[in-house]
Amino acid sequence: MSLSPRPLAAAIFDLDGTLVDNMRFHVQAWVAMARSLGLTLSVERVEREFNGQRNEEIFPALLGRPVPPEELVRLAELKESHYRELFGPHLAPVRGTRELLERLRGAGVLLAVASAAPHANRAFVLDGLHLRPFFSQVVGAEDVKRGKPAPDAFLAAAKALEVDPAACVVFEDAVNGIRAARAAGMLAVGLTTLTPAEVLREAGAHHILGDYASLPEALERVLFGVR
The missing domain is CATH 1.10.150.240 (Putative phosphatase; domain 2)
Structure with a gap:
């Protein structure tokens, strides 16, 4: 399932299972x-x-x-x-992560992390892999009252970035995360690092990826097409 290309202002990444295959x-x-x-x-x-x-x-x-x-x-x-x-x-980013973040930043897309991971775990990944400079906002468990599938974390990230939730794409690996993205009114991209594609699709994922090394043409248009 995919949506027609639409204006994109921000990309919000979950952390566990999304930036790292952990x-x-x-x-x-x-x-x-x-x-x-x-x-x-x-x-x-x-x-x-x-x-x-x-x-x-x-x-x-x-x-x-x-x-x-x-x-x-x-x-x-x-x-x-x-x-x-x-x-x-085993600390390493999902294949193609850094390249995708560089492309998004180069295209003027704002970047954020929205994760239920506690502070020490976020630092472990973002600082350990030198990914933190890509993200202008990091929303953690301490910033919201409800975890996923509630949309709170993604909505908080959009608010922190000062963008419309409808202009955000979310990258997620978990069913609860996909449901949270959909509940926030955002485009949902599911990674199959742990959950099978059909399960993510059933949860509401608009696009499915194995990693970031190659993107479906429809997702390429959303992320990098004329806006």
């Missing part, structure tokens, strides 16, 4: 976290339910009870530090 390491860390708490957590549940949500939403769902702030901070740091330890040796 979701399997997050899944490993979540499964290990659950095991340490005496719980069983399936890979499928992480992928289906938790992707795109904030730790403040995930831990109560995982534990089946409210989680006091002090406990939440402690558990979240254990999980996230384990994830960074797992992914650190």
